[in-house]
Amino acid sequence: MPQPSPTLSPSLLPVLKETLGEFDNVTILNADVLELDLKSVIKEHFGDMPFVVCANLPYYITSPIIMKLLEENIGAENLTVMVQKEAAARICAAPGSREAGALSAAVSYYADPQVLFGVSRGSFMPA
Numbered sequence: 001m002p003q004p005s006p007t008l009s010p011s012l013l014p015v016l017k018e019t020l021g022e023f024d025n026v027t028i029l030n031a032d033v034l035e036l037d038l039k040s041v042i043k044e045h046f047g048d049m050p051f052v053v054c055a056n057l058p059y060y061i062t063s064p065i066i067m068k069l070l071e072e073n074i075g076a077e078n079l080t081v082m083v084q085k086e087a088a089a090r091i092c093a094a095p096g097s098r099e100a101g102a103l104s105a106a107v108s109y110y111a112d113p114q115v116l117f118g119v120s121r122g123s124f125m126p127a
Helices: 012-020 038-046 059-071 085-091 102-110
Strands: 053-056 079-082
Touching: 059 079, 059 085, 059 102, 085 102
Parallel strands: 053 079
Antiparallel strands: none
């Protein structure tokens, strides 16, 4: 069965435009991040300015997105991603631990992963 496209839900796009529309420093790209030429998009929107990546990642494509961000060496000063608790445990797992695997090893090669804090279900719409 094919995976759904990792773009914004049609009902979310108008909400984002309404809540973020007044800010001239926000651009919403409703696109599949796995298909984007990230370096070109970053160059177009930021030029040579420093930038960070902050994202809420869907569970089913957490690993491919994280690996794309790290492997393409996009030049971000920081990557902060919100993932499900279980995914965070795998990403930050110590070598040799039960949760450790290819993803934790790869992320540790490129970065110093940390769990910053938990987020409750009630923080989302819908919960």
